[in-house]
Amino acid sequence: MQMATLAASRSTCLRRHVGAVIVKERMVLSTGYNDTPRGVPNCGEGGCARCASDVPSGVGHDTCLCLHAEQNSIIQAAYHGVSIAGGSIYVTHQPCLICAKMILNAGLRRVVFAGDYPDALAREMLEAAGVELVRVV
Numbered sequence: 001m002q003m004a005t006l007a008a009s010r011s012t013c014l015r016r017h018v019g020a021v022i023v024k025e026r027m028v029l030s031t032g033y034n035d036t037p038r039g040v041p042n043c044g045e046g047g048c049a050r051c052a053s054d055v056p057s058g059v060g061h062d063t064c065l066c067l068h069a070e071q072n073s074i075i076q077a078a079y080h081g082v083s084i085a086g087g088s089i090y091v092t093h094q095p096c097l098i099c100a101k102m103i104l105n106a107g108l109r110r111v112v113f114a115g116d117y118p119d120a121l122a123r124e125m126l127e128a129a130g131v132e133l134v135r136v137v
Contacts, residue, residue: 001136004090007031012042013066014051020069024087032072036065058118070099074106097122104129
């Protein structure tokens with residue numbers, strides 16, 4: 001979880017700093033943090049109007065330019081040709097619904113998270129699909 005916290009420190013998001021680390025057989029395979037896509041100005045540079053607004057947390061993801069830490073860690077693994085199926089993801093916050101769907105389709109079997117996120121449906125879906133959820137403090 002300390003590595004996920006370290007990854008979160010690289011986040012450029014104005015609203016929330018989230019980090020993720022994907023591990024399989026005790027080896028770190030990929031990391032990610034929330035940020036805009038390559039080549040797009042980050043939030044602090046005016047890249048994402050949603051992040052600079054007062055929209056409540058968990059609302060308006062369809063207008064946000066940022067990728068979540070979980071998404072970036074899954075994409076980075078794919079970009080480098082690293083199989084993460086059967087692995088675990090450590091995240092500084094509970095995943096949202098969009099990230100939960102990606103976690104399931106990427107074949108991750110365990111989610112370890114520290115902070116809350118206002119998305120009960122994401123948690124229900126992960127549990128229903130048999131993904132082990134572990135909350136650490």
